[in-house]
Each structure stands twice: as structure tokens, then as C-alpha cells.
Amino acid sequence: MMREESKISSPLLQFFFFLLFFSVSCVNGEDPYRFLTWKVTYGNIWPLGVKQQGILINGQFPGPRIDCVTNENLIISVYNYLSEPFLISWNGLQQRRNSWQDGVYGTNCPIPPGKNFTYMLQVKDQIGSYFYFPSLAFHKAAGGFGGIAIWSRPKIPVPFPPPAGDFTFLLVTGTREATGS
Numbered sequence: 001m002m003r004e005e006s007k008i009s010s011p012l013l014q015f016f017f018f019l020l021f022f023s024v025s026c027v028n029g030e031d032p033y034r035f036l037t038w039k040v041t042y043g044n045i046w047p048l049g050v051k052q053q054g055i056l057i058n059g060q061f062p063g064p065r066i067d068c069v070t071n072e073n074l075i076i077s078v079y080n081y082l083s084e085p086f087l088i089s090w091n092g093l094q095q096r097r098n099s100w101q102d103g104v105y106g107t108n109c110p111i112p113p114g115k116n117f118t119y120m121l122q123v124k125d126q127i128g129s130y131f132y133f134p135s136l137a138f139h140k141a142a143g144g145f146g147g148i149a150i151w152s153r154p155k156i157p158v159p160f161p162p163p164a165g166d167f168t169f170l171l172v173t174g175t176r177e178a179t180g181s
């Protein structure tokens with residue numbers, strides 16, 4: 001009986017360990033995905049205290065902040081409801097081997113009016129504060145921009161205590177017609 005119990009090296013058991021090892025390495029294979037859907041519309045904004053037509057993302061000005069974690073894949077479906085082409089650039093994101101997703105005219109086609117496009121980005125090995133903005137015409141003066149916060153992975157410690165609060169500041173300069181007052 002003792003001899004029966006010590007048969008650890010049976011082929012079946014080896015196969016089982018192989019399967020276990022194989023499945024664990026598969027699970028670690030891919031970084032997580034984050035899916036966002038953005039609807040780009042015109043709307044009223046008051047950036048300089050005076051009402052003007054602006055560009056909203058999901059009804060917001062500034063647009064929604066992207067909160068993500070290092071190495072995540074961002075799948076951002078953008079629907080252009082403007083009457084003109086629209087293109088978003090991702091300021092500070094490194095876009096490794098991915099330059100055609102960077103929303104710069106010439107490498108990335110603008111989204112035609114009434115159409116949609118899905119950006120696929122990975123925030124590989126980055127942490128910190130970044131922002132996105134429309135890169136065509138003077139759209140960035142009218143909105144369509146927002147913050148990007150890339151958080152450190154929980155298992156990678158950062159050398160400071162957790163902040164008490166977290167705010168995104170977007171400084172926008174602009175001009176408006178003189179009103180004479």
C-alpha cells in the first residue's frame with residue numbers, strides 16, 4: 001500500500017501539473033481592458049464667463065477623465081455627432097508601435113461627421129497625469145479635451161503616502177471678441 005501512495009511521478013499526474021502550469025501562464029498573458037464609449041456633440045459652454053458653442057464629450061465640458069492603471073488597454077469608441085471631422089490626440093501617451101492611433105492628422109484619419117472610430121491604446125509602463133484634446137482646426141479652443149490619470153499598479157509601491165484628494169486642472173487660454181464694456 002505504501003508503494004501505491006508514493007507514485008507521484010505517474011504520467012497522469014505529470015500531465016495534470018503541466019496543465020496547471022500552462023493555465024497559470026495563460027492567465028498572466030494579457031493586460032486588462034477598459035472600454036469607454038464617447039459621444040461628441042455641440043453644446044453651450046462658458047469657459048471665459050461668456051456663453052459660446054463648445055464641444056462636449058458625453059455631455060461634459062471638460063470631457064470625462066480617464067482613470068486607468070499602468071499597462072491597461074483602453075478601447076475608446078468615439079461617435080462624432082458634429083457636422084465636421086473630429087480627431088482626438090492623447091497627449092503624453094507613448095503609443096509604442098501604435099503611432100497610427102495617436103490622433104494626429106496624417107497618421108490617423110479624422111472621424112467623419114456622423115461616423116465612429118474606436119481608438120485602441122495601451123498605457124504601457126506609464127504612470128501620471130496626461131490629457132487628451134482634439135487635434136483638428138481650432139477644436140481644442142472649444143472643448144473636447146479632458147484629463148487622463150494613469151494610476152500605479154497596486155503591487156508596485158510609490159514612494160509617497162496616498163493623497164488626501166485628487167483633482168485635475170486643465171488650464172485653457174483663449175480669446176473672445178471685445179464687447180466694448
Ligand SMILES: *[C@@H]1O[C@H](CO)[C@@H](O)[C@H](O)[C@H]1NC(C)=O
Pocket residue numbers: 077116117118
Ligand atoms: C461603429 O459603431 C458600430 C455600432 O456601435 C460598431 O459596430 C462598429 O464596430 C463601430 N466602428 C468602429 C470603426 O469603431
